[in-house]
Amino acid sequence: MTNPTLAAGAVERHLRARRDAGRGLLMPYVTGGVTPGWTDHLRAFAAAGADAIEVGLPFSDPTLDGLTIQQASQTALARGASTRRILADLAGTGDLGVPLVVSTYYNLVLHDGPEAFCAALSRAGVGGLIVPDLPVHEAGELTDVAAAAGVEVALLASPSTPQARLARIAERSRGFVYAVSVMGTTGERAGLAASAAELAGRVRDVTDRPLLLGFGISSPEQAREARRHADGVVVGAAVMRRVLDGAGPDDLRAFLLTLRQALDQECDRPR
Amino acid sequence: MRSVLSRQEPAPPEETMGEPRARGRFGEYGGRYAPESLVEACREVEEAFRQAWADPGFRNTLADLLAVHAGRPTPLTPARRLSQALGVRLYLKREDLTHTGSHKINNVLGQALLATRMGRRRLIAETGAGQHGVATATAAALLGLRATVFMGERDMERQALNVFRMRMLGAEVVPVTAGSRTLKDATSEAMRHWVGVTGEAHYCVGSVVGPDPYPWMVREFQRVIGDEARAQFAAEVRTGVPDHVVACVGGGSNAAGTFAGFADTAARLFGVEAEGGAGAGRGRLGVLHGCRSLFLQDDDGQITEAHSIAAGLDYPGVGPEHAHLRDLGRARYVTVGDEEAIGAAVRLARTEGIVPALESAHALAWVIRAAGSGELAAGSTVLMTLSGRGDKDVSTLKELL
Numbered sequence A: 001m002t003n004p005t006l007a008a009g010a011v012e013r014h015l016r017a018r019r020d021a022g023r024g025l026l027m028p029y030v031t032g033g034v035t036p037g038w039t040d041h042l043r044a045f046a047a048a049g050a051d052a053i054e055v056g057l058p059f060s061d062p063t064l065d066g067l068t069i070q071q072a073s074q075t076a077l078a079r080g081a082s083t084r085r086i087l088a089d090l091a092g093t094g095d096l097g098v099p100l101v102v103s104t105y106y107n108l109v110l111h112d113g114p115e116a117f118c119a120a121l122s123r124a125g126v127g128g129l130i131v132p133d134l135p136v137h138e139a140g141e142l143t144d145v146a147a148a149a150g151v152e153v154a155l156l157a158s159p160s161t162p163q164a165r166l167a168r169i170a171e172r173s174r175g176f177v178y179a180v181s182v183m184g185t186t187g188e189r190a191g192l193a194a195s196a197a198e199l200a201g202r203v204r205d206v207t208d209r210p211l212l213l214g215f216g217i218s219s220p221e222q223a224r225e226a227r228r229h230a231d232g233v234v235v236g237a238a239v240m241r242r243v244l245d246g247a248g249p250d251d252l253r254a255f256l257l258t259l260r261q262a263l264d265q266e267c268d269r270p271r
Numbered sequence B: 001m002r003s004v005l006s007r008q009e010p011a012p013p014e015e016t017m018g019e020p021r022a023r024g025r026f027g028e029y030g031g032r033y034a035p036e037s038l039v040e041a042c043r044e045v046e047e048a049f050r051q052a053w054a055d056p057g058f059r060n061t062l063a064d065l066l067a068v069h070a071g072r073p074t075p076l077t078p079a080r081r082l083s084q085a086l087g088v089r090l091y092l093k094r095e096d097l098t099h100t101g102s103h104k105i106n107n108v109l110g111q112a113l114l115a116t117r118m119g120r121r122r123l124i125a126e127t128g129a130g131q132h133g134v135a136t137a138t139a140a141a142l143l144g145l146r147a148t149v150f151m152g153e154r155d156m157e158r159q160a161l162n163v164f165r166m167r168m169l170g171a172e173v174v175p176v177t178a179g180s181r182t183l184k185d186a187t188s189e190a191m192r193h194w195v196g197v198t199g200e201a202h203y204c205v206g207s208v209v210g211p212d213p214y215p216w217m218v219r220e221f222q223r224v225i226g227d228e229a230r231a232q233f234a235a236e237v238r239t240g241v242p243d244h245v246v247a248c249v250g251g252g253s254n255a256a257g258t259f260a261g262f263a264d265t266a267a268r269l270f271g272v273e274a275e276g277g278a279g280a281g282r283g284r285l286g287v288l289h290g291c292r293s294l295f296l297q298d299d300d301g302q303i304t305e306a307h308s309i310a311a312g313l314d315y316p317g318v319g320p321e322h323a324h325l326r327d328l329g330r331a332r333y334v335t336v337g338d339e340e341a342i343g344a345a346v347r348l349a350r351t352e353g354i355v356p357a358l359e360s361a362h363a364l365a366w367v368i369r370a371a372g373s374g375e376l377a378a379g380s381t382v383l384m385t386l387s388g389r390g391d392k393d394v395s396t397l398k399e400l401l
């Protein structure tokens, strides 16, 4: 394959197009089913200028999540959230104009089997998938059936990933590469970890696939800084803390607009 | 071929309870389903373990620690009065007589020594019954390491004595308030913590669970139970090997260590699970805490909470090798409820003068039941691993009896 964009799926084509237009990518996260009108948050995200939206399917044992997303998952499960219901909600939301990426732990993928799971994602209009406990060497069982269903499985890269493995991750990843900024769990942090820039640079060395930095990015300043190293950011816990504190779609839109502006300013900055 | 069983896959025949196949697989189970941030740490543990296990120096040091510090070999005790009553010849492998009071010390000394070899100055661990935590705190003190132990709040209440012991030994005990506040949640929390400290700390997993190489490594460190028992049994009994080998199963480490000594014999292997925590019996395929195995789940794929009066059996799954042994039919997994286990604990106390851990009492309860039903033929020999002593459970028992 000489031109990777030819082979890219919808999520990657979308992200590449926006990146190539000079835009810093913003992918906010929400835990599916966390509140009664949770899909209104998706509209708020789109209105605030999100370039993709990550929807978490809550799992009982989220081993890579810090307190905020653990709590959001528990809240959603206590409200009766399930893969089936969340995907039904998504299917009923209509086109938001940006790709939807589902994230969840591998147990939920295995539950119905990767094939049925990906088919269900596809039917619900979901184009991408993130599975934080499915590293590249175990991903073969999922990636082929996902590709057949038109679902792009984005793999995670970590500051501890050796370079040769990073190359494999970048090659197998679809849609984008998700760079975990810090050796730790999800959750808000005061500053962007030094490991973020280092990792982003190493990913850059092996691929031109869209590169998103996530874990800990909570403020416009951090988003702006992350944008200097990567194509964009994923913002999870900072959104979910607001949701758990009672923020509605308007509050979330206002918060995400500050991130949007920070990313846009960083783009305008002379390089 | 070491076993009478054949596999359906065309792959080369797997030695039962030998080294796992590529990528840490036991049949279709096992693997390394860890967050990418932990993959490198797992790889380092695997490499260090492979080297250490092939190094006679390491093995000798460990054997020495097990002898002079843990009190190995543990005896094989014929349960004379109980045997007479049951009509079978029951032998107890006495892991309750190890220093710290359970088999957990075997594995922990191995991992603590490995951690030292890897240059790690800190151990982190999860614990349910507290026995693995106490063993970790003990080994850390012995080798001059720091220990941090994650424990569910509910287990901290049930096992207050062990919490005190850990703290007395200098370990930090971190209460876990998430979910069911038991072993499953303590394990999740230990993994989360590990992600942030992989460079300095070794995660000392307490059973044959977790990402590759843990299920294999922990089984190898616990193999000493089965190897010793095999030699002791051969010296004791003319038939050489027992007809039945029985052990309780939480994650499955004492059972795996025991079974490993008899995998190549005709002995029938039985794992006894708690009714409310029967991963092998009622679990379905899933991935939790880094490995693919059998886990209790609801219809939506959420892991359900296990329930057992024995905190060490309160885990909603089993180690991957047990899932594989079950599929092969090489081991059978059965369940026992709280009441039956309590009854067995009292019976052992009154017939043999041994108060067992409630975990081990599950194994005994099944032996009693199976001898009564004829499943264990009259006059047949039974080797049962008594995984720990009941001191930690006396306050629980005191409230019930």
Ligand SMILES: Cc1ncc(COP(=O)(O)O)c(C=O)c1O
Pocket: B102, B103, B104, B128, B129, B130, B131, B132, B206, B207, B208, B248, B249, B250, B251, B252, B253, B254, B255, B311, B312, B313, B357, B359, B360, B387, B388, B389
């Ligand atoms: C005395 C005792 N026996 C058995 C177990 C169960 O663990 P495993 O199945 O890993 O041996 C425990 C766990 O805490 C224990 O303390």
